Amino acid sequence: MKNYTTIQEQDRKLDVMDHVNQDHTKELLMIAQSYGKNMEISEAHIIDIFEEGILLQVREHSAFNKLFVDFELQGDLEEQILYLAYNSFVKQKIEFTNNTKQYFEVIEKKQITKNMTRLTIESQRPLPEYYAGYAYGLILKVLEKSQPIKVKKSNKSGLIKNTFDRGFLWVMKHLSSQKRQKLLETMNRDIRLYTLRQSFGSQQGYIDIFTHGHSAGSQWVEQLQIGSIVASRTETDDKHEHLHEGQAILIADETAYPALAGILDFWKNPQSPIVILLCNDTEDLRYFEGYSFPQNTVVKHINCDALQQGTQAIEYLSYIEKIDNVWGALENTSAKQVRHYLRNQRNLLSKNNHIKGYWRLI
Numbered sequence: 001m002k003n004y005t006t007i008q009e010q011d012r013k014l015d016v017m018d019h020v021n022q023d024h025t026k027e028l029l030m031i032a033q034s035y036g037k038n039m040e041i042s043e044a045h046i047i048d049i050f051e052e053g054i055l056l057q058v059r060e061h062s063a064f065n066k067l068f069v070d071f072e073l074q075g076d077l078e079e080q081i082l083y084l085a086y087n088s089f090v091k092q093k094i095e096f097t098n099n100t101k102q103y104f105e106v107i108e109k110k111q112i113t114k115n116m117t118r119l120t121i122e123s124q125r126p127l128p129e130y131y132a133g134y135a136y137g138l139i140l141k142v143l144e145k146s147q148p149i150k151v152k153k154s155n156k157s158g159l160i161k162n163t164f165d166r167g168f169l170w171v172m173k174h175l176s177s178q179k180r181q182k183l184l185e186t187m188n189r190d191i192r193l194y195t196l197r198q199s200f201g202s203q204q205g206y207i208d209i210f211t212h213g214h215s216a217g218s219q220w221v222e223q224l225q226i227g228s229i230v231a232s233r234t235e236t237d238d239k240h241e242h243l244h245e246g247q248a249i250l251i252a253d254e255t256a257y258p259a260l261a262g263i264l265d266f267w268k269n270p271q272s273p274i275v276i277l278l279c280n281d282t283e284d285l286r287y288f289e290g291y292s293f294p295q296n297t298v299v300k301h302i303n304c305d306a307l308q309q310g311t312q313a314i315e316y317l318s319y320i321e322k323i324d325n326v327w328g329a330l331e332n333t334s335a336k337q338v339r340h341y342l343r344n345q346r347n348l349l350s351k352n353n354h355i356k357g358y359w360r361l362i
Helices: 010-023 025-034 079-091 160-176 177-187 216-223 254-265 282-288 306-317 332-344
Strands: 041-049 053-060 063-070 102-113 118-122 134-141 190-201 202-209 228-236 250-251 274-279 298-303 325-332 355-359
Touching: 010 025, 010 079, 010 355, 025 041, 025 053, 025 063, 025 079, 102 250, 102 282, 160 190, 190 216, 190 228, 190 254, 202 216, 202 254, 250 254, 254 274, 254 282, 254 325, 254 355, 274 282, 274 306, 298 306, 306 325, 306 332, 325 332, 332 355
Parallel strands: 250 274, 250 325, 274 298, 325 355
Antiparallel strands: 041 053, 053 063, 102 118, 102 228, 118 202, 134 190, 134 228, 190 202
16 A cells, blocks of 8 residues: 555544534445445445545455545545545435435424423334434424425436536535635525434324424424425434443433433343433433333433533543443534543544544534
């Protein structure tokens, strides 16, 4: 292999590797197949990132090989990998990131705590029975039903769709990093990822949404009424199989309470978990009133401002003698602090260290 330039910010590089390997396996496979020019590749994950590109380990049948893919942009690491993924999907004429729209009807709306609104929704298609951490990218618009909604194939299919995608690739490649980030933010401005708290009766379920202040999501929820139609543009499942063994720690702030509860609903680990609940207002802890945690679960409440949650979570973690696996979701900066502590101080491997930033304070 050629001599490539080492990235100086190792924590930043490892954060990107962990995120992509844990949450974007489909995109990595598409990159490997397209740039490796081999549709027989069945698995791919990043084993290193350099200034010039990503080094993948790929599997073809029973053989494992290495594949280096050069970056095609100048800019942020995640942007460059995103561009490789988008380009790969366009080459194979596949919808990028499962970009399929789905509609839900709101059949009940209920305030279950001071800041948590529960939407009971009915889907056009069956909801996943294993809903632990499953989430939909909901569009912050309210549609009123006048006649049955039918799912139609995108009118950008075929040549039109492929032309649009190639045009988007050209624009992405020629924008500055700053303008590129602004374009992506604009494209996703009205989309929020919300967890399916529970599914039942095949096509019905709960989506619990933490509302706070005058955020765009809070204003959207306020407009919803019984009979309103909401749409999702993407959907994703959470990766948490590593929690099935060893001493598992789960950390969640208010925005992640529904995902945490869903994961615990399907608890398989014979060893009881340690759960850290973060909150800015103790009233939000009422979300778990009456909830049946797995037997002998240790529950720690940390009540403080979001800016201090990372520091205080680390302080508590420092007293835990054995940590094998961690799942967590909280404010972005706090998530980085906890992730780096577990990686650098507790020597937790990336496959055991799943800490996500669910939102950004600054």
